[in-house]
Amino acid sequence: MAEIQLRNLTKRWGSFVGVDKFDLTIRDREFLVLLGPSGCGKTTTMRMVAGLEDATEGEILIDGKRVNDLDPKDRDVAMVFQSYALYPNMNVYENIRFPLRVRRIDPATHDERVRRASAMVELDDFLHRKPAELSGGQRQRVALARAIVREPNVFLMDEPLSNLDAKLRVSTRAQIKNLSHELKVTTIYVTHDQIEAMTLADRVVVMKKGVVQQVGSPTEIYDRPANAFVASFIGSPAMNLMSGQVTGGTFTADRVAIDGVGAPDGPVTLGFRAEDASVVEGGGQINAPIYTMELLGDATMIAVRIGGALVSVKADKTYRAAIGDMVSVAVPSDHVHLFDATTGERIDG
Structure with missing residues (x-):
């Protein structure tokens, strides 16, 4: 004992x-x-x-x-x-x-x-x-x-x-x-x-x-x-964090628009994990050029640059594209995490 x-x-x-x-x-x-x-x-x-x-x-x-x-x-x-x-x-x-x-x-x-x-x-x-x-x-x-x-x-x-x-x-x-x-x-x-x-x-x-x-x-x-801080420290890769604005339930940042976000209007930090997003043919919530791509064997990790942040997305292991190609990423609103833009504390929407 x-x-x-x-x-x-x-x-x-x-x-x-x-x-x-x-x-x-x-x-x-x-x-x-x-x-x-x-x-x-x-x-x-x-x-x-x-x-x-x-x-x-x-x-x-x-x-x-x-x-x-x-x-x-x-x-x-x-x-x-x-x-x-x-x-x-x-x-x-x-x-x-x-x-x-x-x-x-x-x-x-x-x-x-x-x-x-x-x-x-x-x-x-x-x-x-x-x-x-x-x-x-x-x-x-x-x-x-x-x-x-x-x-x-x-x-x-x-x-x-x-x-x-x-x-x-x-x-x-x-x-x-x-x-x-x-x-x-x-x-x-x-x-x-x-x-x-x-x-x-x-x-x-x-x-x-x-x-x-x-x-x-x-x-x-x-x-x-x-x-x-905890979000950015746990996970491999760490959780994606993007600074942006919520207006009428929609989160917007450079090249990003995610509807159905449960947070009051104003600046927030939005996070999601690489495995919770997916690469789609078009109509995704993030549309940006590929910054880098890593072949991991069981998956392909794609990163795009949003503002000053690198945002990672896990794609199928057969996915192939070149750096600079435009990619569309679907981010389900029920898999996002919201944090206060000033204190960093979690917002439960």
């Missing part, structure tokens, strides 16, 4: 606010992802939970017990960092075993626990090797096994996949997903990669400049972003 409560957690350095009034309960066994760009406060939040940073204000409770004044070693959390932090003079077996020795766990249990942890991350054939003889993905798995072997109350993972190449990232992500299902340990995972967040999380916390923008399941955040 490891419920974590963060109550108005704040971190300041002088006048700079790194995390501002972070207030959230992380449920027992939940996999929570902190997502946002560099400098948004996600790693600082996790380091405060770990005890590596002192909170300026607010409280951290693990299982109802206030841990603000406890040393990291007394909080029963295990961390996996972006850098693997392995001991080069020890083989894989001893690296995994190290936390058990430091914590003076009964030596009679070490071998069984090390081998169970190594099996979970498929390292049984590498236990005799030194870190220098391993690939980046294997080293990251050693770091994961070293955290698993402790059997902690809480896992804290800080961008653990960012040093891996794209293919390894996919396979290691799958491994972490499977481990979280098997181990059922409360996990806080920090990343700037929204694909990691969408695939791993039970809930996602999107942060910007130290402030929580939205908390919800990946589906909720994808389908109903709370503001234009």
